[in-house]
Amino acid sequence: MKKNVAIIGAGFSGLSSAGYLARKGYEVHVFEKHHHPGGRARQFCTKEGYVFDMGPSWYWMPDIIESFFSDFGYRTSDFFELVSLNPQFEMIFADGKISVPEKLDDMKILFEEIEKGAGGQLEKFMKSAKFKYEVGMREYVNKPCNSWVEFLSPKIAKSALSLDLLTNFRTYVARYFSNPKLKTMMEFPVIFLGASPKNIPALYSLMNYGGYALGTHYPMGGFHQLILAMHKLASREGATFHFNHTVERINVENGRVSSLIINSKCYKFDTVVASSDYHHTETLLDQEYRNYSENYWLQKTFAPSCLIYFLGIKEKIPNLKHHTLFFEYDLDEHIDSIYRDKKWPEKPLFYCCCPSKTDAGVAPENCENLFLLMPLAIGIADNEQIREKYLNEMLSRIEKQTGISNLKSKIEFKKSYCASDFVSDYNAYGGNAYGLANTLSQTAILKPKIRNKKVSNLFYTGQLTVPGPGVPPSIISGKIAADEVIRLLQKTQKHVIDNH
Structure with a gap:
């Protein structure tokens, strides 16, 4: 009888684990609380015709992503068209700008x-x-x-x-x-x-x-094309996906996960891989089975949260690149507001992505798709009023650089996303956007363990464990977790055969 594996979450690491475990012949079930795959890399469309990637937008380390697909006999080009950006991005300073060539x-x-x-x-x-x-x-x-x-x-x-x-x-x-x-x-x-x-x-x-x-690349149709490709690949390998399914509890008996409570129903599995937020996953366990205490998490350095705006602009914006970094102010001042002062920055730096400069399909004709991102401290209080204040600041600086005026009056779609949304959508600790910071004291074996030390068949994957934050590392994390599961199941199978 096939061993069955549950994967909690259909983000990059969960999709990666699902592909590798299904390919090995295990019965793989992926449970995702949202109605489609992607985690932080979800995508949404508006009635006006805008297509917004909700998370990652920098397609770097293309060879690592290509390597994932080649493990299954595919190329990324089997699923989407990847274009190289030239310039890769533009960086705006107080006294000029630099365009980084391809x-x-x-x-x-x-x-x-x-x-x-x-x-x-x-x-x-x-x-x-x-x-x-x-x-x-x-x-x-x-x-x-x-x-x-x-x-x-x-x-x-x-x-x-x-x-x-x-x-x-x-x-x-x-x-x-x-x-x-x-x-x-x-x-x-x-x-x-x-x-x-x-x-x-x-x-x-x-x-x-x-x-x-x-080089900096872009998948035509948006970054979510990578998620769709990984989902399709894992499904072809035999993984089954269950959307709108929230894992509510992890039950443990005799040092092993015995079952999961999902949408109030009980399901039994041989092994579990949690691609969900590590801290949140541990809250689904009784305290005695958790790897880490609340105090452990409080002492960790987390990558920032962020304020994001998704904007549909009913006019073309001149002099704006696909990726633009607005660094007119001091980098350290903004960083100190995140890590030392834990407050909203006085002189913020921010990032603007305008994928409609490359991809006509993500905005209506003669319109622009803008994604604005400003890094913030985790755990910060946010409300609509303070979000709007920073939106006005970012828009005025875009106007200054591009020569466009009254940008706010040209917005026909607007949606904000901030720390509290990361908590509600992803159970993200402190509303973090990227996971644990890769400081020296949080590198390699000093990161939260990929395996539960008290529950033999529970594994963790994603940006809060090894190797760390980012899309390629998350894909690699999924493979590492899958390899660990395979080792465990093969060892268990050998033990059963030996005892017979």
Whole structure:
């Protein structure tokens, strides 16, 4: 009889686990509280004809995503069209702007124009970043991180010093560049990892390679096309999806999950993989079976929450790129408001995505689709009035840069999304948007464990466990959890055969 596995949540890590476990021949059931897959990468359409991605919009590390599909004999091109953006993005400063070109050779020319010698320094930086990327994304991140012993391979030992694990990212960048704009540009990618560049290990220059060198891409139809592709793939492998199904309790008997209560009904499973918020999943267990106490979570450094606006604009906006970063103010001031002061920023930085510049299908004709995102502290109080205040600030800065006027009067669709929405939609701890920050004290085996230490057949996956936040890491996390489940089930099966 086939072993059956329950997966809680149909985000990236849940879909990834579902594909790998179904491919191995297990009976896989995925339970998702929403009416369609995606988690934070859901999508919605409006009656006016706008199509909004609700979460991720930066398609970086395309080789990692491609690797997932190749494990099943597919290519991403079997499911969606991927286009390379040129420029990759534009960064707005108080005294000018920088457009980041598609090709690394053109980036070197740009850097040299801004700072003498910086072109050669960029080449050196990227050579080192490529090494970190190849070791980090192929050796480090694929470990379940149950013990430091996993990292005792000759290859990892040999490369340890070159990975700059003990140098902080800001200090590392300053070795290569002195121009403030170039420094900010090189520091920006690690903001996705949820902490100040002062607190992120220099190892994560691999992000610069995975983005700038491998390019920034966009799946036509929106980022949700990746979710639809993964859902289709897992379904083809035999996984069954149950939408509008909320897991309400995890029952434990004799140190094992005995059943799940889902929509008030009881279901029995041999193994459970929780792709839901780690902290929330633990609240579904009796306290004695939880890996971590409330105090443990309180002491963790979480990646930010954010204020998001989805806007449908009934006019084309000139001089705006697909991705634009509004960094006219000091980066550290905004970061301090998130991590030190835990308050709404006085001089906010924000990000604007306008996918209608690339994809006519996400907005009506002669209209624009805008996604505005401003990082915030977790646990912050938010209401409609304060959201509107920051919307007005962001719109005025877009007007200043693009030359358009009265942008607010041209909004025909508007929806805001903030910390409280992350809690209600995703049970996200503190309303976090990206998971745990990748600080040195929260890296590898220092992250929350992928396996429950007291319940032998319960596993966790996603951005609050290894390897960390981001789309490619979440996909990898799903594979790691699936591998651990397979090991457990094969070991159990061998034990049964041996005893017969």
